[in-house]
Each structure stands twice: as C-alpha cells, then as structure tokens.
Amino acid sequence: MTSTRSVTPVPLVRAKYETVLESWIAEQKRSATARPDLISDSDLARQSSEVLSTLLEGLDSGSLDVSGPAWEHMRAALRGISLSRVRLGFSPSETVLFILSLKEPIFDPLQELDPSNRAEAILELNKLIDRLALVTSEVYQQGREEVILRQQQEMLELSTPVVKLWQGILALPLIGTLDSERTQVVMESLLQAIVDTGSTIAIIDITGVPTVDTKVAQHLIQTVAAARLMGADCMISGIRPQIAQTIIHLGITLPDVVTKATLADAFLVALDRLGQHVVATDPVSAAGR
C-alpha cells in the first residue's frame, strides 16, 4: 500500500476529544445495532475511548498505511476488541459498524476548516476508517475460525470414549465422521484402554457412523490389527443393512473380524468367549417378554 502523508489536523480533533467521544458513544447507543444486552455502558465507553485515542496516536505519525508499524497499537486494540466481541456474540456487521460509526462524530471538528482542506481531510479519514473496519472484520473472522477450531478439537476428544462393559470387555461407540485425524485419536484411546484395563475383547460399534467408505474401512482394519497385536480381539457391531450392502459392493472384506448387527449381540458373543453368560433370575417373567 502506498502511504501518503496525513493531512488530518490532529490537534483540532484532539482539542474536541471529549465531544467526539461522547457523540460517538451516543451514536452507537442510538443505532439500531446497539446491543446493550451484550456489552455494558462502561465497556463500550472504554473500548470507544481506546480506539479514538489510538487512532489519534496513529494519525500523529503522519502515516496512513494501516498495515505499517505506526498503526501497530491500533491493530492490537482492534484485535482485542474484535476478539472480545466474537466471544460476547456480536455479529460481524455489528462489530464492523462499531468502527464505521466513528465517521460522523470525527468529521464534526473539521467544520472549522476551510472547505477545500475540510473535503481533503474528510476524504482521508473516510478511507482510513474504512480500512480500519476491514482490519476489524478480518480479525473477527480469524477469531471465529479459532473458536471453530477449538470446538473441533474438543469434539475430537469428547466423542471417542472407550467404555468398559464388563471385566475384560471394552466398547468403543463411534459417532460421526471417521476422518483420519479422529481415527488416530480413536485408535490411541482404544489401545491405551486395552493396556489400562487388561481387556482381551474390544467391541467397535459403528451405529453412529453415517458413511463407511474404503478409507473408513481401512482405518477400522488397522485399528483391529493394532489391537490384535496388543493381545485383544476386536468385534465390529452396529453394521446397518445399507452399510453392509455398500461394503460388499465396494469389495471390502473384513478378514478374521467378528461382525454383529447390534452391540448387544456382540456383547453376548464376548461374554460367551470369556466363559460367562447371562441368566434370568426370574424365568417366568423372562419367558413372558
């Protein structure tokens, strides 16, 4: 960006600092996008005053290049405000309007200038505030992406619980997309649980996995193989009819893996292997079911 020297009469604006700040805050509160439910008056006043004073500080440098070193404080201030507004739940337009609404109040002190200087200064400030609004919008976007990324990571951890069903029997109920990153977490937590519990049977339940393609199948096969190396046999349960047919068409075979339609079926097989079985304590009501 080519940076020209600023023509804005900073002392003039600074002399009316309080008036500009007050009318800016009033303007924000009056606006249709005011969100008194999200931000307190004192926070709004503090953020506004921070932006205005930092803006004047930037203008003092004479540079108009908002990506340059002279505007570093400004960018930091906008970043802080923007990120806090992401967390508070402000929309992108509300966040950008916060900066844009400064235009009218800051043009006010320029009335004292003669018409040609005034037009020049207004034009310059107008452009400058537009650029600052863009900076705010970009930071807002980044903030949102960071929030999404964090949530993805949380989901990654949350959605892969390994459950102990019985002494020696683990279950891993998989839900959602088995993309490679998550499969890695799944595999690690299952192998760790096998070590921790000394289990010899693990049931991987895929009832909650919407699509089983060759990649997902490959991940399952690898998980089963790794578990076997650690001395645990895996069963796969929750294979729905449409998934079973699709797997066949794809030509995928699951060699040496016991597969069952439901987790309950797999659990019974697992109990049987451990030499245990479920007995009804009241044969009459069990038969009546």
Add this chain to the structure above:
Amino acid sequence: MAASERVTVALRTQEDVVSLRHRVREQAVVLRFSLLDQTKIVTAASELARNAVIYGGGGEAIIETSLNNGRDGLTLTVIDHGPGIPNVEDAMRAGFSTGGGLGLGLSGTRRLVDEFELRSEVGQGTSVRIVRWK
C-alpha cells in the same frame, strides 16, 4: 418432478469431502432415493472426492439432479487438475493403489453406481462422472 438442480462444491481438504457427502445426501433425499441408494451414492461421492483431494491436489464436484426417460437420477462429476492417471486399467483394478489405500475406491465406486465414466489425461487431470438412477 422438481426442476433439475446443479450444485458445485469445492474440494480442497478432508473437510470438503465431508461437506460434499452432506450435499449429496441432501440431494438424494430430495429425489426420494431409498436408504440403500442414498448410502451407495454418498459412499461413491466420498471415494471420488477423496481421490481428488489426495491424488488430484483438489478440485471440484458438481452435483446434478436430473430427469431422464421419466426417471429421476443423481449425476455427480468430480474434476481435478492433478497429475492424471497414467494407466486407467490399473487404477480400475481392485487392490491397486499408489497411495497406500486399499485400492478399492475406483473399482468399488463403479459397482455402486449405474453409470461410470472416467477420463484422465496425464498432466491435465482427471474427471469422473457417475450417475445413480432412482
């Protein structure tokens, strides 16, 4: 019959593969595909999209819902501008993989759909068009 529709989905990352699966399933539901047919076309879409991302360096997918001889169908075209496939015959053979996969993606996909057309030119990229009729 609803008017035919056309949706384009960019394919750059694994996440795009997930979002393509969602879009394809949406369209299959609109066409009132059976659960089995939905699963087949979604799985086929997943295979082709992953190929485009992993081997083709990204590309795009075009989902078209169409009417032909009074039959509803879903057409999916996955295009990449990657290195292309030097030997299509090899690539279509079950068990062949250059990337450490199971090597069942292309051959399996062909069995999941009613029409399958693969065009590839080395250095130009690959385009696969599949159709599943209702």
